[in-house]
Amino acid sequence: MNQGPLVFLGVFAAVIASWLGLVIVPHLQFGQQDMVVLEETGESYPGGRSGLALQGAEVYREQGCYYCHTQQVRPAGEGPDLKRRWGVRRTVARDYLRDQPVLLGQMRLGPDLANLGARETNRTTLLLKLYNARVLIPNSLMPRYPYLFETRKLPPGATPSGDALPLVGPFAPPPGFEVVPGPDALALVAYLESLRAEARFYEVFPTPPPKADTNQVQDALSPTNGPPTNAVPATNATVTP
Numbered sequence: 001m002n003q004g005p006l007v008f009l010g011v012f013a014a015v016i017a018s019w020l021g022l023v024i025v026p027h028l029q030f031g032q033q034d035m036v037v038l039e040e041t042g043e044s045y046p047g048g049r050s051g052l053a054l055q056g057a058e059v060y061r062e063q064g065c066y067y068c069h070t071q072q073v074r075p076a077g078e079g080p081d082l083k084r085r086w087g088v089r090r091t092v093a094r095d096y097l098r099d100q101p102v103l104l105g106q107m108r109l110g111p112d113l114a115n116l117g118a119r120e121t122n123r124t125t126l127l128l129k130l131y132n133a134r135v136l137i138p139n140s141l142m143p144r145y146p147y148l149f150e151t152r153k154l155p156p157g158a159t160p161s162g163d164a165l166p167l168v169g170p171f172a173p174p175p176g177f178e179v180v181p182g183p184d185a186l187a188l189v190a191y192l193e194s195l196r197a198e199a200r201f202y203e204v205f206p207t208p209p210p211k212a213d214t215n216q217v218q219d220a221l222s223p224t225n226g227p228p229t230n231a232v233p234a235t236n237a238t239v240t241p
Helices: 004-031 051-062 123-135 183-193 214-221
Strands: 149-153 177-181
Touching: 051 183, 123 177, 123 183, 177 183
Parallel strands: none
Antiparallel strands: 149 177
């Protein structure tokens, strides 16, 4: 008896079942997720990004930042991300609901950026790292992006403007010039500042500690069960003068 058709049907059924289980079902599960309302603030998470930050996301893609940086904090048992303080919790699928496309990254030549906006609040530091990371980290592997900045000449007797980078030593521009961020640099920094994955909700909120039994606490604090003292117990004997 020819078993070819049965073998074909069995292989076909296995492929369809695998496709449904590994592609369709996860897509339906993640695709049906909604934003969650945070109890502390009453705001929806994840929140929307500003127009400048959305422009910065395009700059992030154009410059290929996802080749060296990820946006996914791993759980405690799968890596040292939390010990490195790259995030206060692991990232979950809900964190990416507003991202199109999701920029998870490919490898980690640099630190994870999923929660960069919460841990790096100094905009000047971000701008300096974009211009030349070796200004702050001498042995940094991060490429330079000087074309995102503008070197402009100062008027005679003028001082550098407030948005000029504080460059000194070999990184300083020629006398009478200043380095200021261009539109793409400001947009990219706005996007980096918007990367915050610190909201706590039921998917990632740590398990609360067990509540103490009030009856046991009261028994432990009662005089009869309390620790012995140095007080002399009272007796019924009569003491004569």
